[in-house]
Amino acid sequence: MTHVPWWRHAVCYQIYVRSFADSDGDGIGDLAGITDRLPYLAELGVDALWLTPFYRSPQADHGYDVADYRDVDPLFGSLDTFDAMLARAHELGLKMIVDIVPNHSSDQHEWFQAALAAAPGSPERDRYVFRAGRGPDGGKPPNNWQSVFGGPAWTQVDDGQWFLHLFDAGQPDFNWENPAVGDEFESILRFWLDRGVDGFRIDVAHGLAKAPGLPDVEYETLRGADDLSPTGLSAEALAARPYWDQPAVHEVYQRWHRVLRSYEGDRMAIAEAWVPTAEAIARYVRPDELQQAFNFLWLQADWSAAQFRTVLVDTFAAVEPVDASPTWVLANHDVIRAATRYGGGPAGVSRARAAALAMLALPGSAYVYQGDELGLSQVDVAESDRQDPTWRRGGGVGRDGCRIPIPWAGDEPPFGFGPAGSVPWLPQPASVWENLSVASQDDDPDSTLTLYRSALQQRRSLLPHLGDRVTLVDRGDADVFAFARAAATPDQPALVCVVNCGVAAVPVDDLGEPILTSGPGAVSDGELAPDAAGWFRAG
Ligand code: NOJ
Numbered sequence: 001m002t003h004v005p006w007w008r009h010a011v012c013y014q015i016y017v018r019s020f021a022d023s024d025g026d027g028i029g030d031l032a033g034i035t036d037r038l039p040y041l042a043e044l045g046v047d048a049l050w051l052t053p054f055y056r057s058p059q060a061d062h063g064y065d066v067a068d069y070r071d072v073d074p075l076f077g078s079l080d081t082f083d084a085m086l087a088r089a090h091e092l093g094l095k096m097i098v099d100i101v102p103n104h105s106s107d108q109h110e111w112f113q114a115a116l117a118a119a120p121g122s123p124e125r126d127r128y129v130f131r132a133g134r135g136p137d138g139g140k141p142p143n144n145w146q147s148v149f150g151g152p153a154w155t156q157v158d159d160g161q162w163f164l165h166l167f168d169a170g171q172p173d174f175n176w177e178n179p180a181v182g183d184e185f186e187s188i189l190r191f192w193l194d195r196g197v198d199g200f201r202i203d204v205a206h207g208l209a210k211a212p213g214l215p216d217v218e219y220e221t222l223r224g225a226d227d228l229s230p231t232g233l234s235a236e237a238l239a240a241r242p243y244w245d246q247p248a249v250h251e252v253y254q255r256w257h258r259v260l261r262s263y264e265g266d267r268m269a270i271a272e273a274w275v276p277t278a279e280a281i282a283r284y285v286r287p288d289e290l291q292q293a294f295n296f297l298w299l300q301a302d303w304s305a306a307q308f309r310t311v312l313v314d315t316f317a318a319v320e321p322v323d324a325s326p327t328w329v330l331a332n333h334d335v336i337r338a339a340t341r342y343g344g345g346p347a348g349v350s351r352a353r354a355a356a357l358a359m360l361a362l363p364g365s366a367y368v369y370q371g372d373e374l375g376l377s378q379v380d381v382a383e384s385d386r387q388d389p390t391w392r393r394g395g396g397v398g399r400d401g402c403r404i405p406i407p408w409a410g411d412e413p414p415f416g417f418g419p420a421g422s423v424p425w426l427p428q429p430a431s432v433w434e435n436l437s438v439a440s441q442d443d444d445p446d447s448t449l450t451l452y453r454s455a456l457q458q459r460r461s462l463l464p465h466l467g468d469r470v471t472l473v474d475r476g477d478a479d480v481f482a483f484a485r486a487a488a489t490p491d492q493p494a495l496v497c498v499v500n501c502g503v504a505a506v507p508v509d510d511l512g513e514p515i516l517t518s519g520p521g522a523v524s525d526g527e528l529a530p531d532a533a534g535w536f537r538a539g
Pocket of ligand 1: 064203204334
């Protein structure tokens with residue numbers, strides 16, 4: 001039998017560490033908090049966990065500004081608490097992947113501090129992107145690049161040079177043309193692989209290489225108004241950026257492939273690459289590069305059967321030619337939660353549940369963002385409470401609303417996120433979340449938590465019988481998104497998933513009794529209700 005690596009069909013749960021569980025009452029989630037909650041995740045039925053950055057960091061971008069890649073920030077614990085957490089996860093059968101941030105460090109990183117202390121043109125400065133400014137006195141930035149978080153992508157230092165930061169000024173970009181940077185990251189990967197991690201999520205994987213000469217960008221003609229990507233850009237605009245998806249990034253990932261392959265246990269890496277086309281994504285998952293790339297198509301789609309069909313077709317078009325497995329993502333810590341994106345209120349939650357069933361019926365691996373299994377919606381965070389640098393830099397309302405600490409139990413904040421009396425780093429919406437905590441959903445057969453548990457359990461038991469081939473099914477109604485997943489062998493039952501994105505119930509009686517539906521009353525009298533989904537056995 002051919003060997004199937006664990007990640008190929010894994011359901012991976014994303015832990016936004018600050019907001020998952022706070023063991024010491026400082027209001028910020030930590031690694032010991034995660035360890036305490038691992039049994040919950042094992043019981044939920046996921047296969048793997050992805051942890052957002054917990055390294056030493058001044059937290060200018062909540063950990064995506066790393067000051068020491070080989071240590072745990074005291075806010076979150078220590079290397080010992082990390083080891084204990086990883087060991088416990090492995091005991092429970094959970095794989096663990098960690099975030100790696102290679103595009104930029106923190107301005108507090110010792111290399112950047114050394115760069116500031118050294119002269120222009122020095123080897124210390126060459127590990128970052130320092131340039132002279134424009135204008136007679138060099139008082140203008142070296143080019144017109146804008147930070148993803150708003151404002152110029154350059155900040156001037158005391159001696160007049162400017163340094164590049166595609167994100168916050170506390171996140172200077174590395175110069176990947178300098179071989180010392182590549183060597184350092186290989187050593188960092190090995191540090192965590194030696195500790196036993198199962199893989200990496202690569203932050204801004206498409207950003208490491210910049211076009212030679214750092215040419216200006218034609219921003220005005222290219223900005224897309226209504227794109228949901230964190231970069232806020234249309235596909236055309238993304239394609240025209242001299243700092244995204246440059247050919248040289250692929251040499252980095254070929255090297256990382258060789259590093260991962262030198263370890264036992266199917267270690268893997270998944271790219272966060274916001275690139276415009278299926279072909280561009282496919283380049284990151286060629287056989288000698290990364291194992292996976294996030295597929296953000298679904299996360300950018302509306303509640304629309306036509307758009308869901310396009311997502312499906314485009315996704316397979318991207319991965320099949322390079323024999324990679326697809327990934328599916330409905331939400332993460334950078335975007336508006338699915339229930340809100342799909343219209344909010346009870347309908348938004350029903351739709352998010354239905355979309356989750358569709359995602360979990362598909363081959364490949366699914367990434368579930370913490371709190372989606374509770375049906376959480378985006379929270380409107382008061383301006384005085386907002387902490388995201390996107391907000392501070394004028395790049396929009398910020399991403400705090402999808403990062404609210406998780407409600408575990410109880411009828412008032414902190415809802416078991418931390419010890420009683422502790423104050424979570426972002427306020428939880430008291431009245432709404434009381435009924436959404438893990439404890440309140442635990443024994444409720446109709447809760448979103450119960451739905452996720454059932455879907456994950458069913459997925460596990462069905463998986464051995466299912467193949468990877470998927471075909472769209474035409475149910476004779478443009479508002480119905482339906483697909484069939486082939487059986488592993490012709491004599492085994494296959495799976496059909498039907499999602500009703502329309503406003504009227506649709507007949508499904510020809511498909512027999514559903515194996516699972518997205519909510520109470522989703523299927524009655526042989527009809528699938530609007531905003532609902534069902535799994536059926538075909539054949
Ligand atoms: C993508 C991460 O998901 C996001 O949270 C972060 O702000 C940027 N990369 C910069 O590291």
